[in-house]
Amino acid sequence: MITETPAQSPPMPQPDEATQFFWDGLAEGELRIQRCRSCRKFIHYPKPICRFCQSRDLADEAVSGRATLYSWTIAVQAFHPFWVDRLPYTIGTVELVEQPGLMFASQIVGCAEEDLCAGLPLEVVFERLTSELVVPFFRPAATEGEVAP
Numbered sequence: 001m002i003t004e005t006p007a008q009s010p011p012m013p014q015p016d017e018a019t020q021f022f023w024d025g026l027a028e029g030e031l032r033i034q035r036c037r038s039c040r041k042f043i044h045y046p047k048p049i050c051r052f053c054q055s056r057d058l059a060d061e062a063v064s065g066r067a068t069l070y071s072w073t074i075a076v077q078a079f080h081p082f083w084v085d086r087l088p089y090t091i092g093t094v095e096l097v098e099q100p101g102l103m104f105a106s107q108i109v110g111c112a113e114e115d116l117c118a119g120l121p122l123e124v125v126f127e128r129l130t131s132e133l134v135v136p137f138f139r140p141a142a143t144e145g146e147v148a149p
């Protein structure tokens with residue numbers, strides 16, 4: 001599900017050959033991470049060469065969007081005017097479940113500061129900021145039998 005945000009002017013990514021797949025995936029509601037076809041390791045951020053086996057045979061693959069919270073901080077000052085209305089917000093590093101050490105930086109949403117804890121199960125949610133920009137955030141994962149808001 002992609003939620004809508006009133007159009008303003010967020011800072012826009014400048015995709016290149018190595019990162020276009022990531023933004024294309026988000027626009028289609030998928031979190032895509034670069035993966036080495038040789039050693040099968042995921043790599044983030046995208047690189048021209050696999051840092052595990054030096055292969056150049058790299059592709060991208062949709063991941064589950066499940067993660068655990070590794071670390072976080074509360075932003076009380078926006079780095080760009082677009083985010084001022086959202087202050088304070090949580091910026092976190094999450095570890096994607098596909099691979100130990102596969103870290104991803106994002107906003108953590110739908111979780112009060114006092115409920116944040118290392119290892120908290122998370123799931124990706126996609127938010128459309130403009131007609132051309134969808135971004136991934138993470139929220140606490142719905143537990144079995146529960147539907148997340």
Ligand SMILES: [Zn+2]
Nearest residue numbers: 036039050053
């Ligand atoms: Zn590799």
